[in-house]
Amino acid sequence: MDKENSFKREQTSHSHQHNDCISKAKTRFLERLRERGKAIGTNDEPVLNLLLSNHGIFSAYDIAEKISESGKRVRPIQIYRSLEKLINLGLVHRLSTMNGYIACFEDGECATGQFFICTECESVKEIDSQLLDREILGSAQENNFSIASKNIEVLGLCGHCQHTSN
Ligand SMILES: [Zn+2]
Ligand SMILES: [Zn+2]
Numbered sequence: 569m570d571k572e573n574s575f576k577r578e579q580t581s582h583s584h585q586h587n588d589c590i591s592k593a594k595t596r597f598l599e600r601l602r603e604r605g606k607a608i609g610t611n612d613e614p615v616l617n618l619l620l621s622n623h624g625i626f627s628a629y630d631i632a633e634k635i636s637e638s639g640k641r642v643r644p645i646q647i648y649r650s651l652e653k654l655i656n657l658g659l660v661h662r663l664s665t666m667n668g669y670i671a672c673f674e675d676g677e678c679a680t681g682q683f684f685i686c687t688e689c690e691s692v693k694e695i696d697s698q699l700l701d702r703e704i705l706g707s708a709q710e711n712n713f714s715i716a717s718k719n720i721e722v723l724g725l726c727g728h729c730q731h732t733s734n
């Protein structure tokens with residue numbers, strides 16, 4: 569991630585009340601842990617906090633670097649373990665097209681896995697269309713196809729970057 573991108577990302581985060589997004593997501597995090605009777609691992613909270621700092625995409629390498637900067641050295645394997653746990657709790661999503669991870673800021677279950685990904689500032693919007701979801705499930709049934717992952721990652725430019733590119 570270069571300087572310019574992180575600057576743009578900053579702007580994207582501050583064009584709305586991002587603190588509200590953070591506190592909502594944190595409440596959800598604690599609820600999920602309680603529901604599933606899971607304890608917080610040492611790296612889980614720092615990893616989540618970093619992901620929650622904006623709506624952008626982080627690579628596991630980025631995360632390991634950033635967390636190591638704040639003191640103790642963490643290895644990518646530890647980061648992957650925390651990410652796996654946060655994904656299972658429904659608080660983080662993996663984006664295979666970008667080879668990275670984002671925090672989930674949605675309410676409730678968020679099981680559709682549909683994303684608009686800005687390739688310029690790497691911000692992500694979840695679209696959560698029940699209509700699309702039903703179409704895919706229906707079509708899979710018609711085709712006798714057993715779905716392992718139904719994530720849809722749509723790449724393009726966000727509203728902000730459409731005006732600032734060129
Ligand atoms: Zn936000
Ligand atoms: Zn989500």
Ligand SMILES: [Zn+2]
Binds near residue numbers: 688689691
């Ligand atoms: Zn953008």
